[in-house]
Amino acid sequence: MEMSEAEERRIRDYVNxxxxxDDQAGLVQKVGSRRILGRERDLYDVHCAESRWWVITDPTNLYSQDDFPEMEQALIFHIGLQVFMAERERTELEEEQLEHVNTAWRRFSQAVDAMNTAEESEDxxxxxxKCxxxxxxxxxxxxxxxxxxxxxxxxxxxxxxGWANIFADRLSDGRMRGYLKAxxxxxxxxxxWLQHNSNATPLDADIVIEATGQVLQVMSKLMRQRENGPTPxxxxCESYRLEEDIEQVMEPEPGFYESTVCGSCGWRTEREFTSLRDHFVGTNVLEYLAPPATGPSDRMGGQKLPRPRTEAPDPEGTG
Known part of the structure; x- marks a missing residue:
């Protein structure tokens, strides 16, 4: 499958x-794209000097082909891992989303905790x-x-x-407004109903938790959209496939060339240069330039685990 230069660089930098x-990425091939549970996953075959990896996105992770000879095996593991993490992190939100529902989400988390220990109808x-x-x-x-x-x-x-309907009027319109009010x-x-249901069951409570979490997340996303404005x-060509393309250079001065590129038609903004010092204000540049550590802690079940910046561990923050 075809991929843009920015896309290839992002995957290569992630693997590196x-x-x-002594085991950096060489050949990077895009071998597929699958939409599963409403989310698009891109699949890559990456050849390094001494190893070979499947890279799967959203979130981006990589899997050794020694442990997963077939791409489908790695994809199944990737999806299973996400489902496991989603259940474990049921009460976690992205920081930007949490900003708008912090107090409400704390109370919602208490509802989830209560559900995890509930045994009787009154529980x-x-x-x-709590919901x-x-x-x-x-x-x-x-x-x-x-x-x-x-x-x-x-x-x-x-x-x-009364208040939530006002929120719906201010934050949405058309079908989205109708959906939110519903x-x-x-x-x-x-x-x-659950609060007064003396015959409440675990299924009843679980569905109410799911519904409550959905309302809070939809409200948070719409509030965030209001702040950020329309999606660029x-x-x-009016495509939404705009990507940040950041290329690291060492000459004539260490730094980064940054631009926005369209993944559909190739349109690109003018490249702008940022020096390494300006890019890493407040960080230890020498620590960043040191080669990554390796060892048993990097691996789990054949999976090479990302460091703290799972989605964007590379210096450009793009992959």
Missing amino acids: SQSPA YQGVGI RDALIALVKTHADAEWIGDLDERPKAADFK IVDKTWDLTV RCPK
Whole structure:
């Protein structure tokens, strides 16, 4: 499959950042792309000097072909690992999303913790109470936000439906607004129903948790979109496939050339140079330039684990 120069560089830099200096990436081939559970995964075959890896994206990770001879094996392991991590990290959100629902999400996390230890119907009713409290915390956090604007009549502080419908009007339109108002209405009714259901079951509580988490995440994403503005598109072909292309150079001065490139038509902005010193303000440049450490801690079950920056461990922050 074809891939852009920026895409190839991103994968190559990622593999190199996870490999010792004497086993750097050579041939990088894109061998497929699969949409599974609504998420696109790109698949690459990477030949290093002494090893060979499958690289799979979203999140980006690599798997030794000695342990996974077939690409499908690595993909199945990758998806399984994601499912496991998703369950373990059920209460984790990206920092930018968490910013908008911090208090509500803390209460939602308490609901998940309560669910994990619940045994009787009254315990599952308690999960409903905590989910309801999380929804109320969301509206209380943003009731005085600038983007709410002037209101003829303000709902009561605990009127989740009233406030959430105002949020929907301010943050969305069209079908998205209709969807948001629908899940707001039904989720609130579910939490109240669970709270008073003396025959509550584990399934009841689990579904209410899923519904509550969905409302909080959708609200958070729409608030974040309002801050960031519309998703940028290529001015030439209107594609959304805009990528940051960052190339490291050592001459005539160590630094990086940065530009934005369209993965669809190849349109590119003018390249801008940033010196190494300016790029790493506040960091230990010498530590970055040192070769990556290797050893048993780098591997788990044949998988070469990323260092702390899983999605973007390379210096350019692109892969």
